[in-house]
Amino acid sequence: MSHVELAGVVKRFGTFEAIRGIDLAMPDGAFTVFVGPSGCGKSTLLRLICGLEVPSEGTIHFDGRDMRGVPPAGRKLAMVFQSYALYPHMSVADNMGFALRMAGVPKAARATQVAKAAETLQITPLLARRPRELSGGQRQRVAIGRAIVRAPSLFLFDEPLSNLDAELRVEMRFELAELHRRLNTSMIYVTHDQVEAMTLADRIVVLHDGQIEQVGSPAELYERPVNRFVANFIGSPRMNFLTGRVTALPPDAVEIAIPGIDPAHLTLPLLERGSLAVGDGIEIGIRPDELLIGEGGAARLPVRVEFSEYIGGAMYLHAPSHEAGRLTIRCPGTQAPQGTLMLGIPRERCHVFTTEGQRLS
Numbered sequence: 510m511s512h513v514e515l516a517g518v519v520k521r522f523g524t525f526e527a528i529r530g531i532d533l534a535m536p537d538g539a540f541t542v543f544v545g546p547s548g549c550g551k552s553t554l555l556r557l558i559c560g561l562e563v564p565s566e567g568t569i570h571f572d573g574r575d576m577r578g579v580p581p582a583g584r585k586l587a588m589v590f591q592s593y594a595l596y597p598h599m600s601v602a603d604n605m606g607f608a609l610r611m612a613g614v615p616k617a618a619r620a621t622q623v624a625k626a627a628e629t630l631q632i633t634p635l636l637a638r639r640p641r642e643l644s645g646g647q648r649q650r651v652a653i654g655r656a657i658v659r660a661p662s663l664f665l666f667d668e669p670l671s672n673l674d675a676e677l678r679v680e681m682r683f684e685l686a687e688l689h690r691r692l693n694t695s696m697i698y699v700t701h702d703q704v705e706a707m708t709l710a711d712r713i714v715v716l717h718d719g720q721i722e723q724v725g726s727p728a729e730l731y732e733r734p735v736n737r738f739v740a741n742f743i744g745s746p747r748m749n750f751l752t753g754r755v756t757a758l759p760p761d762a763v764e765i766a767i768p769g770i771d772p773a774h775l776t777l778p779l780l781e782r783g784s785l786a787v788g789d790g791i792e793i794g795i796r797p798d799e800l801l802i803g804e805g806g807a808a809r810l811p812v813r814v815e816f817s818e819y820i821g822g823a824m825y826l827h828a829p830s831h832e833a834g835r836l837t838i839r840c841p842g843t844q845a846p847q848g849t850l851m852l853g854i855p856r857e858r859c860h861v862f863t864t865e866g867q868r869l870s
């Protein structure tokens with residue numbers, strides 16, 4: 510049985526539909542990440558799951574039980590927000606034990622649970638401090654600690670790392686993954702940062718305009734994005750897109766003319782062609798690390814490198830190709846090639862999309 514199951518969930522604010530029909534099952538113990546651009550509905554979906562919002566339509570079940578009418582406190586979940594929401598006048602230990610105190614847990618039992626959670630998060634030496642005496646990362650750990658002591662069956666995280674600096678984010682990401690491994694409790698995590706999503710998730714749910722674009726493992730989303738939106742959103746730096754036109758449809762393949770490439774036509778394998786016809790527009794997606802520099806590939810494309818970024822051990826080259834649009838290329842080494850560069854397009858690494866953005870193949 511799925512731990513959390515959403516069926517036909519719609520959420521309207523007045524006439525605006527923020528969530529537009531979501532069906533989603535999250536397995537027990539999974540680390541699910543909701544990712545998508547600002548305003549796509551990630552936080553609203555999380556708030557619907559935790560009971561802070563009520564669906565306009567559809568149902569939410571936890572372990573087969575309908576959550577309609579069940580308040581957040583009755584859902585056995587703990588939520589960690591971006592703004593840690595710690596009580597400034599209380600010690601770390603009191604902050605962590607607050608929910609237990611409210612629930613009437615006796616002092617000794619409270620202390621034991623707080624000590625255990627503090628040990629898990631390695632914040633035992635901080636228990637007597639006030640929040641203002643802590644760093645951002647330590648505060649975040651206390652906020653997570655406060656969630657852990659309640660032994661919830663589901664953790665919800667709403668962009669919990671976005672107030673931390675880059676280094677701490679990476680460290681906390683590692684700690685969250687480790688925490689999930691140790692507790693084996695279902696976690697749902699919201700972020701707009703696709704790198705965070707890729708590194709933490711068992712399953713990623715890509716949202717856009719209140720709808721699901723794709724659900725899959727990080728590798729599935731990266732290797733086989735179902736549409737241009739997901740292809741463009743997942744992966745850093747972003748995928749390159751070349752625009753062309755279908756010139757022939759031989760069996761199980763498509764022949765495409767892309768301005769500026771040599772030879773003038775590129776033939777790619779294509780088993781599912783849908784209603785594609787000769788003369789239709791088409792888009793080829795290729796990731797910056799899949800473009801070949803120099804020899805090789807099914808076709809070549811000359812570009813002029815406009816500027817380069819050194820990223821340690823490799824460089825990103827940025828090149829406006831006069832006809833195909835701007836391209837980003839990952840180039841190993843420390844020396845950026847000068848002048849015109851010949852790029853090779855490897856047939857097997859190309860993603861093919863219709864002009865409406867649907868994946869073909």
Ligand code: ATP
Nearest residue numbers: 522525527545546547548549550551552553554701
């Ligand atoms: P961000 O990454 O910027 O936090 P998000 O993906 O979490 O964005 P939501 O906060 O879920 O997006 O909002 C989705 C849409 O619903 C937005 O257009 C937002 O303006 C709208 N919205 C959210 N809450 C309300 C509300 N209480 N009343 C009216 N509109 C709302």
